Amino acid sequence: MLAAIGLDERHESAYRALVAVGAADVPDLARRLTLGEQDTERALRRLERHGLAAQSSARPGRWVAAPPGVALGALLAQRRHELERAELAAALLAEEYRAAASEPAVHDLVEVVIGAAAVTQRFLQLQLGAADEVCALVTGDPVAVTGMENDAEERAAARGVRYRVVVERTVLDRPNGITELTAALARDEQVRVVDRVPTKLVVADRSLALVPLTHPTAEPAALVVHASGLLELLSGLFESVWRQALPLRLGGSGVTEQGPDGPDGTDLEIVSLLLAGMTDASVAKQLDLGLRTVQRRVKRLMELTGVTTRMQLGWHAHERGWVARERP
Incomplete structure (x- = not known):
């Protein structure tokens, strides 16, 4: 004492x-x-x-x-x-x-990390230090970082950190690919798949990013990018790939891809009424739907477009032609 x-x-x-x-x-x-x-x-x-x-x-x-x-x-x-x-x-x-x-000085905005052990360590640090969200593009040929399986990811997810991950289709063909994806989906991570991602990438809380430097003969290396215009560009790259990717679902037969099922007529009516300023309850009453049904459909549309707010959903609805830009 x-x-x-x-x-x-x-x-x-x-x-x-x-x-x-x-x-x-x-x-x-x-x-x-x-x-x-x-x-x-x-x-x-x-x-x-x-x-x-x-x-x-x-x-x-x-x-x-x-x-x-x-x-x-x-x-x-x-x-x-x-x-x-x-x-x-x-x-x-x-x-x-x-x-x-x-x-900050320009040279402080980007760090160069050299060596497989150092790159792996920084990858783990990004996840352990994340407070809200980790976004990642995963290729089928891991070098320093082996992909989805690491203790830091489980610990971060347990703290409530949200994960959005886009994997190349070849990841599903790796020996442990389905096992790792199943574990990720079981932790309520959002996983999507595309034929090919443009680069490996990890972005934590939109404030820090890890980008590998690839060279056939050199040892593994990576750039750690701090808040800057370059970081905004990398975050935008992830969002672009995310919107084009297909969601993976954990069904009775294992991991499956969800097809590009767009909004149906009821979805479009809901979006249109929300953009007109109506509340969820008013929309439900207008369309003779349950409140939970409206909220579930809105959540599905947000997942489909890869957005996190309803304001973003409204913008995407206009861009994709889901609602008329001008009323007749």
């Missing part, structure tokens, strides 16, 4: 024993503590340096404890003062860091 003021368990036990007996010589205290006499004397000397014990002037050879209220109070006050100074130093350092980070 007294570790906060610099005493370990042995020293605390020695002080407590002195407080209990009032005064004791080294052999007596050693028996109480079940320690050797040399270790006991060293503990007493340590207590003496902290002002918690002293040799008795009235009875030579015996040690007495300093009053806890006075001695411990002084040590606690000293520690509080040290903590206040440390907090002030931390605040000043944080302010300096924010000032330096507000205008």
Whole structure:
């Protein structure tokens, strides 16, 4: 309990024993503590340096404890003062860091990571550091990063981090491909498939990205891209591939692809009424549908278009011609 003021368990036990007996010589205290006499004397000397014990002037050879209220109070006050100074130093350092980070140098926006072990480590760090979402493009020829299977992905998903992953169709043909995809879908990750992705890519929280550097003869390397125009470009690349990919579903016969089933007539009516400003409840009443049915259909349309907000869904509905741009 007294570790906060610099005493370990042995020293605390020695002080407590002195407080209990009032005064004791080294052999007596050693028996109480079940320690050797040399270790006991060293503990007493340590207590003496902290002002918690002293040799008795009235009875030579015996040690007495300093009053806890006075001695411990002084040590606690000293520690509080040290903590206040440390907090002030931390605040000043944080302010300096924010000032330096507000205008990052160009060379700080991109890191080059070389070596398979280093690339794998950064890949894991991106996932463990993610707070909201991880987006990934996965190819069928992993080098440093082996694809879907890693402990960091499971730990991040368990914390509530959302995963959106697009895999090349050849991933399904890998020996462990179906097993890894099944595990990902079981963690409620969203997985889609395309014939070919343009590059391997991982984007965490739209603030950090990992892009491999490929060369037939060189060792594995990657770029770590921080917030910048390049990062926005990479995020846009992922979204473009995501919209074109087909969702994978975990059915009774395993992982299956969901065909490009577009919106039906009811879906289009729902979108049109929502764009007109009606609430979900009003749309349900207007179309004689259940509220949950409307919300489920809207969620499916958002998944189909790869968006996360209804405003984005409205934009995609216009772009794809699902609703008329002008009313007759």
